[in-house]
Amino acid sequence: MGVSNYDISSTVGTSVSQRLVRRLCKKCAKKREFTQEEKDIINRIGSKYNVDFDLDGKYTYDAVGCKECNGSGYFERIGIFEILSIDDNIKELIVNGASSIEIRNEALKGRFKPMVVDGINKVLNGITTLDEIDKKLIIY
Ligand SMILES: [Zn+2]
Incomplete structure (x- = not known):
């Protein structure tokens, strides 16, 4: 399903990292527009990691x-x-024996997307907040 034999044979394993963030309470989360500052942060992360975050019509929550x-x-x-x-x-x-930074930089040349990208996607889907992602990952 979308993965060629070449991909499977050339991949000897995967490493999954996870960090926990708090999920917005659906009962009381207050919808609002992103501020310009928040949009700038998201766009900066997008251009840094080559991801096109679509902010059109997206809201965030307090x-x-x-x-x-x-x-x-x-x-x-x-x-x-x-x-x-x-x-x-x-x-x-x-x-x-490369350092984790060297490994990460190599991975970024390929399809690897760092955690913050998943975090921003979860902000854009109204699951958590930029503030929460920042507390756990320090993105500013
Ligand atoms: Zn609540």
């Missing part, structure tokens, strides 16, 4: 707080992910 969420504005947690495919290039770097 965490307000109600009885359901004990006044926090958030309810439960969700994972944000990044998936690193260990291809031949990455494998060679690992074998040669």
Whole structure:
């Protein structure tokens, strides 16, 4: 399904990283437009990682707080992910004892998208807030 034999044979493994962020409470989240500052941050991350975040018609939410969420504005947690495919290039770097930064930079040349990209997508889908992503990942 969309994965060629070549992809499968050249991939010796994957590394999945996850961080938990708080999920907005659906009962009290308050819809609003993104501020220009927030749009700038999202677009900056988009251009840094070569992702076209479509902000047209998208809203965000403020965490307000109600009885359901004990006044926090958030309810439960969700994972944000990044998936690193260990291809031949990455494998060679690992074998040669490259640092995690070198491995990451190599991965970014390919299809690897860092966690913050998944985080922003979850903000654009109204699941969490930019503020929450920033607290967990420090994106500013
Ligand atoms: Zn609530």
